[in-house]
Amino acid sequence: MLDLLSGFVGELRNAGLPVSLTENLDAMEAVKHIPIEDRDAFKYALAATLVKNEQHWRAFETVFEVYFSLRGPEYNVGDEEGNGEFDPDSLEEWMSQQMQGMGGRGGGQDMSAEEIAEMLFRALLNADEAMMAAMARAAVTQFAGMEPGRPVGGTYYLYRTLRNLDLDGMLDRLIEESSQRYDGEMTPLAERLEREEFENRIEQLKREIEAEIRRRLVADRGVEAMAKTLRKPLPEDVDFMHASREEMANIRKAIQPLTRKLAARLARKRKHKRRGPLDFRATVRRSLSYGGVPAEPRFRHPRPNKPELIVVADISGSVAAFARFTLHLVYALQSQFSKVRSFVFIDGIDEVTHMFQNEEDITNAVHRVNTEADVVWVDGHSDYGHAFGVFWESFGKDVNAKSTMMFLGDARNNYHSTNAWVLKECQKRARSVFWLNPEPRSYWDTGDSVITEYSTYTDGVFECRNLRQLEGFVDNLA
Amino acid sequence: MNETMFGDLSGVREGLAKVEYLADDGIASVVFLAERLGKPVLIEGPAGTGKTELAKSVAAMSGARLIRLQCYEGLDEAKALYEWNYKKQLLRIQADRGVDAEHEDWVELQDDIFQDEFLLTRPLLEAISAEDKVVLLIDEVDRVEIETEALLLEILSDYQVSIPELGTIMASQIPLVFLTSNNTRELSEALKRRCLFLHIDYPDLEREKQIVLTKVAGISENLAEQIARVVRSIRQLELKKAPSVSETLDWARTLVLLGIENIDVEQAKETLHILLKYQSDIEKAAKELTVEA
Ligand SMILES: Nc1ncnc2c1ncn2[C@@H]1O[C@H](COP(=O)(O)OP(=O)(O)OP(=O)(O)O)[C@@H](O)[C@H]1O
Numbered sequence: 001m002l003d004l005l006s007g008f009v010g011e012l013r014n015a016g017l018p019v020s021l022t023e024n025l026d027a028m029e030a031v032k033h034i035p036i037e038d039r040d041a042f043k044y045a046l047a048a049t050l051v052k053n054e055q056h057w058r059a060f061e062t063v064f065e066v067y068f069s070l071r072g073p074e075y076n077v078g079d080e081e082g083n084g085e086f087d088p089d090s091l092e093e094w095m096s097q098q099m100q101g102m103g104g105r106g107g108g109q110d111m112s113a114e115e116i117a118e119m120l121f122r123a124l125l126n127a128d129e130a131m132m133a134a135m136a137r138a139a140v141t142q143f144a145g146m147e148p149g150r151p152v153g154g155t156y157y158l159y160r161t162l163r164n165l166d167l168d169g170m171l172d173r174l175i176e177e178s179s180q181r182y183d184g185e186m187t188p189l190a191e192r193l194e195r196e197e198f199e200n201r202i203e204q205l206k207r208e209i210e211a212e213i214r215r216r217l218v219a220d221r222g223v224e225a226m227a228k229t230l231r232k233p234l235p236e237d238v239d240f241m242h243a244s245r246e247e248m249a250n251i252r253k254a255i256q257p258l259t260r261k262l263a264a265r266l267a268r269k270r271k272h273k274r275r276g277p278l279d280f281r282a283t284v285r286r287s288l289s290y291g292g293v294p295a296e297p298r299f300r301h302p303r304p305n306k307p308e309l310i311v312v313a314d315i316s317g318s319v320a321a322f323a324r325f326t327l328h329l330v331y332a333l334q335s336q337f338s339k340v341r342s343f344v345f346i347d348g349i350d351e352v353t354h355m356f357q358n359e360e361d362i363t364n365a366v367h368r369v370n371t372e373a374d375v376v377w378v379d380g381h382s383d384y385g386h387a388f389g390v391f392w393e394s395f396g397k398d399v400n401a402k403s404t405m406m407f408l409g410d411a412r413n414n415y416h417s418t419n420a421w422v423l424k425e426c427q428k429r430a431r432s433v434f435w436l437n438p439e440p441r442s443y444w445d446t447g448d449s450v451i452t453e454y455s456t457y458t459d460g461v462f463e464c465r466n467l468r469q470l471e472g473f474v475d476n477l478a
Numbered sequence: 479m480n481e482t483m484f485g486d487l488s489g490v491r492e493g494l495a496k497v498e499y500l501a502d503d504g505i506a507s508v509v510f511l512a513e514r515l516g517k518p519v520l521i522e523g524p525a526g527t528g529k530t531e532l533a534k535s536v537a538a539m540s541g542a543r544l545i546r547l548q549c550y551e552g553l554d555e556a557k558a559l560y561e562w563n564y565k566k567q568l569l570r571i572q573a574d575r576g577v578d579a580e581h582e583d584w585v586e587l588q589d590d591i592f593q594d595e596f597l598l599t600r601p602l603l604e605a606i607s608a609e610d611k612v613v614l615l616i617d618e619v620d621r622v623e624i625e626t627e628a629l630l631l632e633i634l635s636d637y638q639v640s641i642p643e644l645g646t647i648m649a650s651q652i653p654l655v656f657l658t659s660n661n662t663r664e665l666s667e668a669l670k671r672r673c674l675f676l677h678i679d680y681p682d683l684e685r686e687k688q689i690v691l692t693k694v695a696g697i698s699e700n701l702a703e704q705i706a707r708v709v710r711s712i713r714q715l716e717l718k719k720a721p722s723v724s725e726t727l728d729w730a731r732t733l734v735l736l737g738i739e740n741i742d743v744e745q746a747k748e749t750l751h752i753l754l755k756y757q758s759d760i761e762k763a764a765k766e767l768t769v770e771a
Pocket residue numbers: 498499500501524525526527528529530531532658660689693723724727
């Protein structure tokens with residue numbers, strides 16, 4: 001067991017989860033109290049000791065499913081000691097056992113596609129979970145065409161299985177059937193809710209099928225190899241430029257706390273500089289150590305000042321994916337800082353502060369920026385120099401000793417003139433000037449990138465391609 | 479901890495159900511483990527999903543006294559841990575002076591005024607020094623500044639408090655500790671390392687229905703099921719703030735009061751403001767529910 005656990009923790013670390021020694025020890029202690037046969041409880045016990053960030057749950061679950069998928073009452077292949085070794089020869093045998101597991105229903109292998117579809121239909125209609133699981137297994141056996149040793153990924157098998165099941169057709173049939181059972185006319189709301197319920201069950205079935213395929217692949221290839229195949233970047237390591245829709249949603253959720261931290265950091269920086277007014281109570285309390293003489297005056301913390309933030313963001317095509325993220329960042333920032341002014345540019349520049357103000361719905365705000373902001377001057381290709389020049393002319397006077405400036409962009413300037421003097425002027429006046437660049441550092445200054453020319457006049461240029469780096473930037477401000 | 483509080487794992491679930499808290503596998507396992515390992519639990523999750531209620535319910539089921547420290551920005555040692563009652567101390571100083579002004583001995587006086595008698599016990603110290611069974615709830619810990627978190631570390635790992643003038647006070651028994659957080663900021667690694675972590679999300683359909691049935695008097699199973707379904711449907715939309723369990727319960731109570739047995743679109747729309755707090759969310763949900771899927 002301990003070997004298995006240490007292999008498991010090792011893989012969590014490989015997947016990027018920060019598991020400390022204490023946490024590892026806690027997990028070893030925890031599993032003494034919860035038997036592995038109680039698979040769900042066992043999983044939660046491990047999670048509670050090893051995963052301290054909700055964003056890491058998915059990664060944890062994947063590793064858990066690989067390491068422990070073949071343990072537990074139903075799937076006990078491998079030896080009883082449970083040292084994680086599987087006998088490849090037993091795979092065939094195991095698969096046929098799986099089929100017998102569905103015993104008395106025609107011996108599995110022999111079930112026709114129609115029979116599977118029919119039984120699945122009943123199972124989904126009646127939310128019969130045991131039967132859904134059994135049919136998931138049958139479907140994988142029948143349709144996935146898995147053979148030991150074939151170097152094919154799980155998604156391929158999943159695709160083959162699902163294609164044969166025609167779940168869209170199944171959904172229509174289920175709704176049809178249930179509306180016939182419904183007494184009276186189904187209202188649109190009732191129909192909507194019924195559809196969602198069936199969609200939910202079908203989702204559950206899909207997860208069941210995925211799990212079954214994974215179990216068989218693990219049995220075939222062993223845990224380490226499978227864990228490696230399934231490894232994905234953690235949410236904080238997902239590249240903004242290549243984030244999928246779902247990943248982007250996760251990133252959005254994580255931005256809010258980060259901006260709050262940024263706000264706190266910037267506010268604290270000033271807090272240290274000044275003292276607040278005398279704290280009378282604390283002074284008297286302190287005076288007790290001196291026999292009642294107020295020898296050591298105490299001060300209240302000064303009220304942290306709301307800092308002023310000026311954000312200047314590139315939303316051109318070369319950083320389009322980054323811009324999606326940028327706009328969310330700006331939106332989140334505006335809710336944290338009372339005084340934020342936001343500018344977006346391509347070859348022209350426009351202030352968009354008002355589009356974020358009092359806008360409860362970020363999608364509306366982003367839509368307004370994309371449709372209303374006047375950012376094209378000539379041809380809609382990046383011209384940092386021109387945009388900066390216009391910025392200085394129109395808004396330079398608003399940059400002052402209270403301002404923190406953040407530039408966001410890849411500094412790919414299409415070989416136009418840079419007007420780097422604008423940054424120089426900004427740096428002279430502002431409290432600080434930072435630049436976040438979404439490109440990998442190794443690309444900087446290649447081609448038309450002029451990042452170094454700008455960086456001379458900043459307090460730092462930071463590579464910012466994922467949440468981890470953004471967080472690093474925020475932490476660095478302390 | 480030598481005696482175990484709740485027997486086995488299913489004991490936790492059943493015990494909680496008896497005090498009307500419906501736990502899922504994750505919640506029950508972590509509570510069970512917390513007691514077995516003598517470790518604090520850090521509970522995180524969206525607002526109104528039963529984080530605070532869990533701590534209260536664990537106290538109720540085990541007949542322990544609940545001690546609550548509500549966190550807020552600016553919470554300090556004096557409010558969380560202990561404070562010297564300086565008024566009383568001043569009075570003592572004055573009184574001593576009056577009696578024997580010539581022979582005032584500072585050392586003696588100091589011994590005199592830094593004693594239990596002058597100590598104001600705040601929740602953390604109270605939990606540590608309790609003789610009876612207690613559950614300590616440190617609510618909304620993400621509201622205190624990160625520096626203040628450090629205050630908690632000694633207590634959470636060693637169950638003791640050091641008071642410079644008095645020495646170290648150790649707990650005679652390990653209290654069950656729950657910390658809750660809405661994740662408005664990232665908590666320190668040091669704090670997280672010391673705790674078991676439990677994320678409580680919105681309940682699934684079945685559990686939410688059971689919560690409604692348990693908590694709302696006079697509701698039918700049919701209505702509870704519909705409520706749970708509508709709420710699930712609304713939670714799938716991209717909203718500023720999704721409905722919480724407490725909002726589901728409020729909505730359920732309203733529908734019962736209105737004598738509604740089957741929810742139709744009009745009734746749903748008219749009462750949406752109970753489920754949703756932002757006007758933009760209400761509009762979005764109303765629009766979604768009207769169009770056919
Ligand atoms: N599992 C549950 N069983 C029974 N009631 C529940 C459950 N979960 C939530 N509730 C109900 O929801 C209400 C809100 O729960 P609670 O106040 O504990 O939320 P919370 O997570 O602490 O929210 P916040 O983050 O806003 O403090 C409680 O009054 C309780 O009645």
